[in-house]
Amino acid sequence: MSRRIPDLPPNTTLQGRSVLITGANSGLGYSAALLCLQLGASPVYLAVRTMAKGNIARSSLLADPIVRKRNPYPVVEVYELDMCRWESVTSFGHKFVGDRSGAAEGLDIAMLNAGLGNTAWELAPTGNEETIQVNHLSTALLALLLLPLLESSTTPEHTARLMIVSSGQHRSSGVESYPPDNINYLASLNEKKNFSVMRTYGLSKLLIIFFLRELSARVNSNKVIINNVCPGMIKTQLPRKAPSWTAPILWALALREANPVEKGASCYVHAVACLGKESHGLWYRRMRLTPYLPFVTTPDGEKTQKRVWNETMQMLEKVVPGISANV
């Protein structure tokens, strides 16, 4: 399949749409915020781990000449969100939702983009392995915290959107070697012996795909359209923790395979502005509908999906009692 990312249709617009983007201070998240603003979105909410970085991103977005020309009075707000810590995810969620209801505003589009790839085993302050915490557990919790706001923002003219960024790497997760029923699978992933540089990032993305598929089955696409995007390889800061000796290899790979970050961001916009209800629960790689890892849709995959959903919900219920009622 071609590695080229097509151009967005020329009439693509986000005029007047409100958009929340996590991890919006750099890489794909920043570029997505820029493109949304250039296409008329406002307000755009940047959820970032470090406020100072978020404020720099905000200034640079507002100074962009295309934004100034096409969207002269946009609102861009910065929110703090550290997805390594439960308290930060819940306080962000409650503040963000509370601010919208205080101002009688909705939220048209949520892009859950923040993510990382670790090259060594590291536990987040939650006690969970950090990659799984950020890419799966905190992303899932955010989706649930935002869901009622998104549902209430749907109008006859526009169905609210929840787009989650996954990765083609979910196909290298080795999940087929599925563990026995008498253990908690998610908890087992926190053990150092179960961390693998090659496998854990892909596995974290597969877990969020299972979650998204199950969520999509439970949420009507007339209320919120939920879809899933991978831009293919894009040269960003994602491999920032990779050992320095891998830099030349990554550069060579990027030169051969990577699309520019602006093209990656256009995949996000495509998912929320060009696709409709037909995309609910599905995966779009470089804008093209792409099958998941074949295991995902087998009977064993469906069973694994239910297990991942149940274990995830059990954990999230401990963090936010009653959160299951949001679905």
Ligand SMILES: NC(=O)c1ccc[n+]([C@@H]2O[C@H](COP(=O)([O-])OP(=O)(O)OC[C@H]3O[C@@H](n4cnc5c(N)ncnc54)[C@H](OP(=O)(O)O)[C@@H]3O)[C@@H](O)[C@H]2O)c1
């Ligand atoms: N680049 C690719 O080739 C590629 C391909 C497929 C999918 N993706 C996915 O695309 C998404 C964006 O990645 P990127 O390539 O743009 O990488 P990036 O430049 O490293 O951006 C990642 C963003 O996520 C934020 N983030 C990381 N950990 C966080 C945490 N604990 N709490 C809150 N925010 C956190 C980062 O914030 P800080 O700046 O504060 O660290 C940064 O803003 C990720 O989900 C990644 O898995 C990337």
